[in-house]
Amino acid sequence: MDMDRLRDLTRRRPVLVLMHAQSDPDALASAHLLLKAFGEGDIGTFSEMGHNAKRIAEELDIPVIIGPRPDDYKVIAAVDAVSPEMLSPDVEITPDLVVDHHLPHGSWDGALSFVEEDRPSCVEIVIDLLDGLGIALDRRDALIALTGMIADTARFRFANARTLMTAARLLEEGVDMSEVLAVVESEHCFDVSRRIAHLKALQRVEVRRAGDMLIASTSVSAFEGSAARILLQAGADVALVMSAKRNDGGRISGRAGPRAVARGVHLGRAMQSLAESMGGWGGGHAGAAGMSVPGGRLEEALVACGSRIAEQVSERGGNEDVDDVA
Incomplete structure (x- = not known):
């Protein structure tokens, strides 16, 4: 089963969780939560993050390495990226694990893939994987996950029933929606x-x-x-x-x-x-x-x-x- 393969993969550490170029809040949240499954490693990207993701990373203290060295890691994971070119047009990347919610591209040959096109945000898929691994989320994780979910669903305009149920569950971790919106809709967004x-x-x-x-x-x-x-x-x-x-x-x-x-x-x-x-x-x-x-x-x-x-x-x-x- 794929979950058994994922469980085995998480025993290999450290992991490098890669986000796509000009990464957004959903990619950042997905990377943060997936890193939790491994317990040791880094979040990385080969280009500058998008403005919103960069601001949220700074505000919520999420470390991100710009231009990481893949050879320093035992496992390479990719989140919210439809193809290797989205990770880097210059560095050849062969991920061991892919989590995504875009139209399948067919270029992740050999990787353990969890791709669900019908999920409005990628972080929802990562949450399901953590559930399958028996890993609980704390309040900070819930806050970060909600920022990604809200950003990628355009304030829930593109959400479905599963999205809303997941969001409700995250709020039960003690996060207030006004707190999430304060992060997503910070005045810095409208400089x-x-x-x-x-x-x-x-x-x-x-x-x-x-x-x-x-x-x-x-x-x-x-x-x-x-x-x-x-x-x-x-x-x-x-x-x-x-x-x-x-x-x-x-x-x-x-x-x-x-x-x-x-x-x-x-x-x-x-x-x-x-x-x-x-x-x-x-x-x-x-x-x-x-x-x-x-x-x-x-x-x-x-x-x-x-x-x-x-x-x-x-x-x-x-x-x-x-x-x-x-």
């Missing part, structure tokens, strides 16, 4: 640089129609994920935000609202196939995904991604009727 990025995203936006669906595209230098959410709040059904990264090509973050997802939009599938065709990598969920491509093809990828989304709407019976409206 001047983030607000400027949001305003620039709105200023540069281009909108196209696919039937009665609005697909908004824009560019920022940072905070692309939160900028995409701002576009949804402004009325877009799908938001695509590109950001050029120094020495790392560029990245496109996508968000789709519930109406778009119900109409057949799946950003993860669109970005995964498109990124692979352009020499990059990508993936995610129906309503939230990302892709990285070589810098010279970033604008091309943004346009192509919008077209893929319009095709998905058309395939589900929507009148594609694509027009640029702004």
Whole structure:
């Protein structure tokens, strides 16, 4: 059984738990809890963490090694990453253990994998694994887990019944929801640089129609994920935000609202196939995904991604009727 294999694996220490590039709060929470299963090791990433994860790591005192040495560890685990390229495009990584909730990519050959695409957050899967190992969570663990869960479900908007039951159980550890939200929604989240990025995203936006669906595209230098959410709040059904990264090509973050997802939009599938065709990598969920491509093809990828989304709407019976409206 997989749990027996996992139990055997946790006896090999130390472990390096790797997060994806520009890691988010869900990846951080997943890594923290998975490390608890081994009892000895480190959390690592080969790039800077995302702004929110970095702030939460500092606030909740979660040590993270930037640029770890995999050879120093007996076990390599990967969390919240759809492929090895998401861990590092430069360092060849062969994980022994993978825990993820994205569309399966098929590139984790040989690893013990716990992949459940229907789980809104990765940390939920890790909690189930700890339950299977008989490892209890303390109050701090519950707080960290809830920050990841709330962040990845957009404040529970994409939660399902299992998510809410898990959250309720975590709150029983003595955590107050207002405390969790205070961490996730810290004033630092809305500092001047983030607000400027949001305003620039709105200023540069281009909108196209696919039937009665609005697909908004824009560019920022940072905070692309939160900028995409701002576009949804402004009325877009799908938001695509590109950001050029120094020495790392560029990245496109996508968000789709519930109406778009119900109409057949799946950003993860669109970005995964498109990124692979352009020499990059990508993936995610129906309503939230990302892709990285070589810098010279970033604008091309943004346009192509919008077209893929319009095709998905058309395939589900929507009148594609694509027009640029702004």
